[in-house]
Amino acid sequence: MADDAKGGGGLSFKPMDQFQVKPLFGDYGDPIHWYTITNVTLWLGLAILAVIALMVLTTSKRDVVPGRGQSIAELMYGFVYKMVEDVTGKDGIKYFPYIMTLFMFILCANFLGLIPMSFTTTSHIAVTAILGFGVFFAVTILGFVKNGASFLGLFWVSSAPLPLRPVLAIIEIISYFVRPVSHSIRLAGNMMAGHAVLKVFAGFAQVAAIAPVAIIGVMAIYGLEVLVSAIQAYVFTILTCVYLKDALHPHH
């Protein structure tokens, strides 16, 4: 693509530029230390504010008959609460605040990323890997703490015929360790792919003849992205619940 741009005549697509991490104060290309305030900081901070606005400010009146904002907060609460209860059972309820944190963060970050010119924090593998591996390590440690060595029964499928069990155990172990990878890459990949496709369609608008089609395409993809943002937050959360259930009840 850069070759096309160098050639001069072609379209210039820069679908990945939107994901660049830049210092908020200072020039692009300045060294980024761990404490540097970047656009990541800005959009993560906005995600925090969005969570506060959604969950705290709307419920400040504590109405018995909820208003619009309070209904949304209660809906989110009930949705995640029911998900945790349905998937992990009664003993998973005490991990509900952690799962709610994950859900609210991913949902708000995904939706904030859909604002034009914004920066999508959840499209970065570094961010989602922390989320995914955090869930993985937390769930694995929790499984060993709760069940001791019998947590390894997760990999020993006792319902299968005996000769097959070692083979199945290997497959189960591999799939267990692939979990955090797919868990994090799914979220980052979906976000990145959607935003890159938006940029590519926007790039087509440089040609006047196909600009209307390109703009309609951008609108359609944007609608799809809104859906994908919500679904990916839901999927990340429900998979976290499924892994948590495996840790709490490791026997098939």
Place this chain on the structure above:
Amino acid sequence: MEGELAHIGAGLAAIGSGAAAIGVGHVAGNFLAGALRNPSAAAGQTATLFIGIAFAEALGIFSFLVALLLMFAV
């Protein structure tokens, strides 16, 4: 030359997205077929539907990732 081969590889990897689309369609279609036979049981299985779609889609995302890596990182 090497860069061009990488571009070809990226295009080949993108075929995986189509394969994932087949997988997702399979999951959703079978869910719909089952849901139409027994609509009362469908509501309780939407979570399973989304988990299935997510797993099928994850592999497509992997191929997309491979394409991106070939395009930009090799």
Place this chain on the structure above:
Amino acid sequence: MADTPNAAGEAAAPGMPQLDVSTFENQIFWLLIALLAIYFVLSRVALPRIAGILAERQGTITNDIAAAEDLKAKALDAEAAYDKALADARAEAQRISGETKAAIQADLDVAIEKADAEIAAKAAESEKAIAEIRAGAQEAIKEVAKDTAKEIVAHLGGKADARSITAAVTSRMKG
């Protein structure tokens, strides 16, 4: 592509910003801060508050349902009392109407009796008067008949004694 210099970009921008390891520390640091902040906001403020609101609503609904049950029971009681009062009133009305009817009947009987007696008295009086008149009339007829008979007999040239004429007239008048 990363190893070929990017002429279009301003700096040596890597193809995929996601794989730029130099920004990872920064992202991870701020992400952890954001997650902690959201966790504390949710677990300290938002979730207990919403749980409280939902519990309060559940309590209110339960109370309202209990109150509604109470009111329903009261309404049923009131309806029963109303029915009872209605039945009582009906019985009372029936009793009063019976009594009134009996009283009217008694009055009527007395009045009829009185009227009957009066009528009977009047009838008797009238009968007496008629009898008197009849007797008077018979007497007068007898006299007239006697006189007439005596005159006729005298005219015919006979002589009739008063006794036989009287007897004849009396027998005739009886016949």
